[in-house]
Amino acid sequence: MIVSSSVMLPAGPAEAVLNSPNAAIARSVDAALRRAIPxxxxxxxxxxxxxxxxxxxxxxxxxxxxxxxxxxxxxxxxxxxxxxxxxxxxxxxxxxxxxxxxxxxxxxxxxxxxxxxxxxxxxxxxxxxxxxxxxxxxxxxxAPGLPFLIPKEYASLPRLVGRAVVELTLEKKDGSLGFLDPAAGGPAKRATLRLTLDGYSAPLSAGAFVRNVQAGLYNGRPINANYTSVLVTAPEGRQQPPVPLEIMPLGEFEPLYRLPLDVQSGELPVLPLSISGALTFARLPATESYLSGTDWFVYKFDKQQAGLGGLAFDEGQFGVFGYVTEGLETVLPRLGPGDVIVEAKVVSGGDKLVQP
Missing domain, CATH: 1.20.120.290 (Oxygen-evolving enhancer protein 3 (PsbQ), four-helix up-down bundle)
Structure with missing residues (x-):
């Protein structure tokens, strides 16, 4: 499934078998975030x-x-x-x-x-x-900071020079007790998702997201949830500039910009889309080189829908900048269309955001 900044569209047919199941690509959130550390x-x-x-x-x-x-x-x-x-x-x-x-x-x-x-x-x-x-x-x-320089053409963009954690407080659209209290075990009106953002592999994408959270762009926003993703958009009139497609390939020392990876030829990302809970900005119409700088989604990767290599068919087409690290199994499955982000806040790593 390809996620657009305005709608969710079904992906086109797969053109070829993806990479070998034995590929050295991370298969869990912990592994992906660990391998991303310089x-x-x-x-x-x-x-x-x-x-x-x-x-x-x-x-x-x-x-x-x-x-x-x-x-x-x-x-x-x-x-x-x-x-x-x-x-x-x-x-x-x-x-x-x-x-x-x-x-x-x-x-x-x-x-x-x-x-x-x-x-x-x-x-x-x-x-x-x-x-x-x-x-x-x-x-x-x-790891004191980035081990590479941001390209001069992106020098004016915000960047995250390390890790940050964002907390989303969520409610059901009708205000019902639709979540579980993790401490008491009973029904709860609100739930929390924690997102870990990785500036080591995706400094510009993660930086744009932290900037948006600090600006309150996602507070009070309804979500569009279906079986493959949870899409969040900003209010009309508060759209931010697009961000370049940003992917750190395995074995490289700096991200690749504006170019998707050729997964079928063995190019693989440090932060895969093929892990449930992956975070990425939404695709823009008529371009593969830039993504929305505002609208983003959580990808619900389903191994049953993957290619023969166990990878998403859209692997290498999106720039992943982090993962859901708390609430993936307890909160994410309970989210439905129209549920609301009451508040999004940076709980750690805000000091690692650099805004030129």
């Missing part, structure tokens, strides 16, 4: 790769390669014990925050080592996720 400390990134290898090997359905997993865990443990190396690149102010993360990582790796040794798949899955979460938090502390 590698300022190669040793920490080495641990990340070892742990992701364990995750990959764990998915093998029958005879799992426990010896290979044990080797990867041992490599990660070895690197993690060199604390001075792990803390390299951190400012003095960040070290007190990083120290407990290293302790947590070490504990998770020891538990992971035991789970692999005793061949417990569920335990391995849990412990490797805990370890990767600590790695990602440490990498964010070590």
């Amino acid at each position: 590698a300022f400390n190669p040793e920490v990134k080495k641990i990340q790769r070892s742990l992701e290898e364990v995750q990959y090997l764990l998915r093998i359905p029958q005879r799992k390669p426990w010896a290979s997993m044990a080797e990867s865990v041992a490599e990660a443990l070895d690197v993690s014990q060199r604390r001075e190396v792990m803390l390299a690149g951190l400012s003095a102010a960040a070290v007190p925050t990083a120290e407990p993360l290293l302790d947590s990582l070490s504990t998770s790796l020891r538990k992971l080592e035991l789970a692999v040794k005793t061949q417990q798949p569920d335990g391995v899955a849990l412990r490797v996720s805990d370890a990767l979460r600590a790695v990602a938090e440490l990498e964010l502390l070590q």
Whole structure:
């Protein structure tokens, strides 16, 4: 399904089989956001790769390669014990925050080592996720800003030089108790979605979105929800200029602008559309080079509707700038046409918005 800034239109027929299912593309929100963090400390990134290898090997359905997993865990443990190396690149102010993360990582790796040794798949899955979460938090502390320059032609546009989190407070269109209270478990009038925006891969798109939220463009706006997406538009007369299509390809060090990726030839994005909860601006009529700078949508990726490679047919055609990171399974499915965003606010990372 192709989402336009004004209407939702069905996609045209697929022209070819998409990429291999074994492609090194992120398949979860956590993985996509983790891989988008610039590698300022190669040793920490080495641990990340070892742990992701364990995750990959764990998915093998029958005879799992426990010896290979044990080797990867041992490599990660070895690197993690060199604390001075792990803390390299951190400012003095960040070290007190990083120290407990290293302790947590070490504990998770020891538990992971035991789970692999005793061949417990569920335990391995849990412990490797805990370890990767600590790695990602440490990498964010070590990433001071963008590792590339914004092209001169876009120098006047706002940009997000890091991560930000936006919180959406939502109500049903009739004011009914249509949501679940996550604490009490009963019905609730309001619900919250949290969106994590990634300026490392999409600084201009994420920057435009944060600017719009801070300007209150989405407060009180009704949503247009269907089985594939949730579309949000700004009030008439408050449209912002278009943003260039902005995609960070896998293996590259800066985003590609105004050009879609050729997924069929193996070009893949760091932030895939093929993950439920992906955030992107809506398509504009008659151009593939720019997207709306105001109207945006949440993509509800359905693996049953994907190509043979497990990717959306529109992969590489939209510039993803973040994901729904809270409320994806509990709130998003309950949203219907006409439900309202009571308030959209930036809860962290607002200081990383640069407006020239």
